[in-house]
């Protein structure tokens with residue numbers, strides 16, 4: 001089907017728990033080895049249960065840096081904010097001790113903040129775990145098909161960490177990690193739920209055309225190679 005490792009679970013709640021256990025093991029090992037760890041998460045509707053499962057894990061949260069692969073250009077109080085999703089579901093209880101790096105500023109448009117937010121991420125280095133979601137149009141992070149920012153966002157030689165995006169259809173301007181920043185990770189996970197997304201994943205695996213379905217760029221990657229977590 002693809003070069004990726006496709007893991008199937010019987011339900012979304014089982015997936016959330018199993019993925020939380022796998023991510024926790026990597027982060028604990030990183031903290032034991034290097035004294036610190038880093039986790040990049042995605043937003044949208046998919047990861048809420050995973051975030052809630054993670055928040056209960058025994059991690060030295062004060063040694064963990066967390067940020068987002070992308071966010072919508074709205075205040076953190078907005079219901080569409082990925083930042084808000086992370087704050088309300090992941091950074092709860094002991095997990096609130098994690099160092100969270102937001103991608104959104106008070107600038108009018110993300111293009112005005114690419115430089116300053118890239119500086120916030122300057123010390124991130126190779127992250128321990130990067131988790132991507134995927135939209136029904138095959139986008140990941142905020143790298144959308146039919147968008148003028150897709151090509152520069154996917155350019156592995158751009159040298160850029162972030163890109164400001166005006167999605168052609170989806171609401172809100174975005175700040176998104178670029179593909180080279182996304183691929184600078186020790187572990188790459190893709191979190192998918194539902195038959196519709198599985199069908200899109202399989203279509204992207206067959207077509208291998210990131211311009212039509214951007215997730216094809218992730219599927220094609222051999223290093224890092226993605227582990228896909230899927231449940232119906």
Ligand SMILES: O=C1O[C@H](COP(=O)(O)O)[C@@H](O)[C@H](O)[C@H]1O
Nearest residue numbers: 042043044045046133134135141
């Ligand atoms: O807009 C976004 O969409 C993708 C997928 O979201 P989902 O609602 O289909 O789970 C998400 O991964 C990304 O972080 C988000 O900003």
